[in-house]
Amino acid sequence: MATSQGAEVRLTGICRSYGDAQVVSDVNLRASGGEILALLGPSGCGKTTTLRMIAGLVQPSAGEITIDGASVTGLPVHRRNLGMLFQNYALFPHLTVLENVAFGLTMRGVSRAETARLALQALDLVRLTGFGDRMPAALSGGQQQRVAMARAIVYRPRVLLLDEPFGALDKKLREEMQIELRQLCNELGLTTILVTHDQEEALVLADQIAVMRGGCIEQVAAARAIYERPVSHFVADFIGTSNFLPAGIVERTGGRTVLRNAQGLVFESTVANDFTAQDRVAVAIRPESVKLTPGVAPAAANTLTGTIRRSLFKGQIISVWMEIGEGTEIVVSVPIEQAGTTKPEPGEVWTARWSQERTLVVREQ
Amino acid sequence: MSRADIIDVTASSSPDLRAAREIPEGWISRLAGKAWSLLSGRYTGYLLVAPTVLFLAAWFLWPVLTMVYLSLTAHSVDGVMVEGFTLENYIRLFSSDLYFRILMRTIRIALMTSLFAALFAYPLAITIARGGPTLARLVTITILAPLLVNVVVRSYGWQTILNKTGALAWVLKLLGVSNPPVLLYTEWAVLIACVHVYLPFVVMPLAGAIGRIDRTVEEAARVAGATRFSVFLRVIFPLSLPGLAVGVSLVFSLSAAAYVTPQILGGNFSPLLGTLIEQQILTLNDWPFGAAISTLLIAMVLASNLIFLKLVSRRFARWTAGAR
Numbered sequence: 001m002a003t004s005q006g007a008e009v010r011l012t013g014i015c016r017s018y019g020d021a022q023v024v025s026d027v028n029l030r031a032s033g034g035e036i037l038a039l040l041g042p043s044g045c046g047k048t049t050t051l052r053m054i055a056g057l058v059q060p061s062a063g064e065i066t067i068d069g070a071s072v073t074g075l076p077v078h079r080r081n082l083g084m085l086f087q088n089y090a091l092f093p094h095l096t097v098l099e100n101v102a103f104g105l106t107m108r109g110v111s112r113a114e115t116a117r118l119a120l121q122a123l124d125l126v127r128l129t130g131f132g133d134r135m136p137a138a139l140s141g142g143q144q145q146r147v148a149m150a151r152a153i154v155y156r157p158r159v160l161l162l163d164e165p166f167g168a169l170d171k172k173l174r175e176e177m178q179i180e181l182r183q184l185c186n187e188l189g190l191t192t193i194l195v196t197h198d199q200e201e202a203l204v205l206a207d208q209i210a211v212m213r214g215g216c217i218e219q220v221a222a223a224r225a226i227y228e229r230p231v232s233h234f235v236a237d238f239i240g241t242s243n244f245l246p247a248g249i250v251e252r253t254g255g256r257t258v259l260r261n262a263q264g265l266v267f268e269s270t271v272a273n274d275f276t277a278q279d280r281v282a283v284a285i286r287p288e289s290v291k292l293t294p295g296v297a298p299a300a301a302n303t304l305t306g307t308i309r310r311s312l313f314k315g316q317i318i319s320v321w322m323e324i325g326e327g328t329e330i331v332v333s334v335p336i337e338q339a340g341t342t343k344p345e346p347g348e349v350w351t352a353r354w355s356q357e358r359t360l361v362v363r364e365q
Numbered sequence: 366m367s368r369a370d371i372i373d374v375t376a377s378s379s380p381d382l383r384a385a386r387e388i389p390e391g392w393i394s395r396l397a398g399k400a401w402s403l404l405s406g407r408y409t410g411y412l413l414v415a416p417t418v419l420f421l422a423a424w425f426l427w428p429v430l431t432m433v434y435l436s437l438t439a440h441s442v443d444g445v446m447v448e449g450f451t452l453e454n455y456i457r458l459f460s461s462d463l464y465f466r467i468l469m470r471t472i473r474i475a476l477m478t479s480l481f482a483a484l485f486a487y488p489l490a491i492t493i494a495r496g497g498p499t500l501a502r503l504v505t506i507t508i509l510a511p512l513l514v515n516v517v518v519r520s521y522g523w524q525t526i527l528n529k530t531g532a533l534a535w536v537l538k539l540l541g542v543s544n545p546p547v548l549l550y551t552e553w554a555v556l557i558a559c560v561h562v563y564l565p566f567v568v569m570p571l572a573g574a575i576g577r578i579d580r581t582v583e584e585a586a587r588v589a590g591a592t593r594f595s596v597f598l599r600v601i602f603p604l605s606l607p608g609l610a611v612g613v614s615l616v617f618s619l620s621a622a623a624y625v626t627p628q629i630l631g632g633n634f635s636p637l638l639g640t641l642i643e644q645q646i647l648t649l650n651d652w653p654f655g656a657a658i659s660t661l662l663i664a665m666v667l668a669s670n671l672i673f674l675k676l677v678s679r680r681f682a683r684w685t686a687g688a689r
Contacts (some may be wrong), residue, residue, distance in 0.1 A: 022535065028378070032478035033469060051386075055584075055588055057584055057587070057588075077584075077587040077588055078587050078590045078591055078592050078595075079588075079590075080588075081590070082588055083588070083589075084584075084585065084588040084589075086581045086585060088579065088581055089586075090579060090582045090584065090585040091582070092599075092600060093582070093684045094585070094603045094604055094684050095602070096681075103589050103591075103599075104590050106591035107589060107590035107591050107595060108590055112655075131663075133682060137684060148585075151585075151589065152588075152589070155589070155590065161588075246486075
């Protein structure tokens with residue numbers, strides 16, 4: 001199948017309310033051609049409603065959606081030329097696999113011979129050659145979602161919409177499908193918008209991630225940037241895990257920000273966003289950014305001394321909880337190969353250190 | 366009393382309680398135990414359906430068999446039963462032009478009722494299955510309402526609407542139709558009344574079937590480029606066939622066997638099989654011939670139901686193939 005240049009999708013001031021409940025409020029998004037954009041957030045954050053508004057299955061209360069610059073806000077679903085994958089696959093149970101795949105082509109009035117040719121080609125593309133005569137009920141979950149994929153891409157949609165597409169699959173199969181989907185989207189140059197609550201899925205699949213919360217966009221950034229420079233407590237907490245230490249900004253010089261918390265501990269960061277001294281912020285430290293050394297160390301920036309409380313073996317890492325003040329604990333990930341000789345034991349006093357580049361500064365709620 | 370006391374009291378009295386609950390030895394308890402083990406064992410299913418099966422065997426199956434037996438006997442002109450079996454009644458039924466016409470009319474009315482009921486049922490069933498809860502309830506009550514009215518009352522009601530000076534003629538005249546057709550005592554009157562009362566028998570199973578269709582399947586069809594009409598034709602209709610089959614075979618059976626409605630609204634010019642049976646048995650006292658017509662009616666209804674359900678279940682089995 002020839003590579004088609006994906007369309008650009010733009011959402012401007014999109015709102016949706018049901019009665020008094022504002023489900024989506026003032027969402028502005030842009031997915032450029034061929035890009036995979038993930039809408040990530042906990043359930044009820046409005047991500048699925050946003051996707052359904054792009055599909056036309058839900059009408060926005062306000063705002064505009066454009067695809068390649070042309071407004072589709074008033075366009076009925078069947079004329080938007082989109083492809084969509086659902087969590088429960090939503091195959092037509094009364095049609096064979098081939099008939100399922102051919103559905104969109106039949107609807108577009110493509111000739112019988114051409115329909116058969118394109119549908120078989122699409123089945124090849126999702127590695128289901130020879131499955132055409134089966135009924136959907138005779139396929140496994142992964143195979144069914146591949147059929148759904150073939151059905152969605154066969155008529156070369158302008159945009160592919162994915163609604164928690166792999167939520168019903170087990171972990172191993174999900175990872176396989178994610179890699180496959182990513183390859184397929186890149187091959188076809190399809191603009192893809194993915195809805196997920198699984199941060200890992202968003203990180204693996206997406207070029208851009210939009211984190212949503214309570215109907216609003218919290219942050220939009222490239223997958224890596226959103227992990228390395230989250231703007232808020234919510235984003236830092238939702239993507240990966242973080243230790244949060246509320247602190248105030250003391251000084252900003254050049255690229256360096258100095259913060260101090262209530263206990264007088266000093267933090268220095270070179271990756272802080274543009275906050276001012278008036279902003280309520282916290283220092284966020286990823287468990288894997290921290291290095292532990294035994295014993296007490298002299299007071300310095302980005303250094304904490306505390307007592308080990310407990311540790312938990314998790315396979316590749318050991319999670320260690322360290323009490324650093326009254327009732328305040330931080331969690332540190334110790335790679336298993338480093339923990340071989342000197343493993344922090346409960347009751348011991350250790351020092352935690354991390355670099356300025358790993359000191360995230362996030363907005364507090 | 367403290368919490369510990371309460372626990373203490375129960376603990377000390379529990380052996381006595383257990384002793385009191387123990388079932389005394391004896392044949393009654395042994396029998397009860399046996400009955401219970403039967404009930405909870407592999408015969409549970411049989412035991413649960415047994416009362417109904419026995420009831421139907423005694424009050425339905427046996428009379429039907431008697432009727433079939435009766436249809437194979439004959440009586441002489443003076444009304445005395447003749448010994449031995451004969452197919453004479455059936456030969457008479459099929460050789461007479463009059464009886465054959467009545468048979469054909471019955472099948473025609475039953476088929477037309479099924480067809481019209483199915484046509485009207487779809488919008489109603491979709492509303493019940495997919496509309497808001499208030500609207501769904503309103504539609505359900507409205508279509509079930511005719512069943513609450515006695516069949517004779519209902520039929521006379523239709524009579525006052527459909528007769529020469531009835532409500533329908535009046536409305537048509539008001540709309541400028543100079544010579545409004547009189548529907549009473551025609552097949553149309555029977556058809557209208559049958560569709561009216563048997564509609565819920567299609568709507569309810571159909572609404573159930575449509576309600577079971579996954580909404581995302583419809584959405585997937587729409588995103589893939591199907592108009593709402595195409596979605597109905599290619600998704601909702603085929604997936605609702607099991608419900609339609611149940612509904613249509615119910616309506617076909619009920620309208621083929623209808624007696625009061627065609628009697629009151631069809632008059633003597635268009636009798637159906639039911640009227641014919643009544644004439645033979647109550648007026649002419651020819652029980653064997655009446656039994657033959659009844660047997661034919663039952664066979665006809667049974668055959669049409671079996672064929673219809675078989676067709677659909679074969680299709681349906683394909684959709685779920687491999688899932689089991």
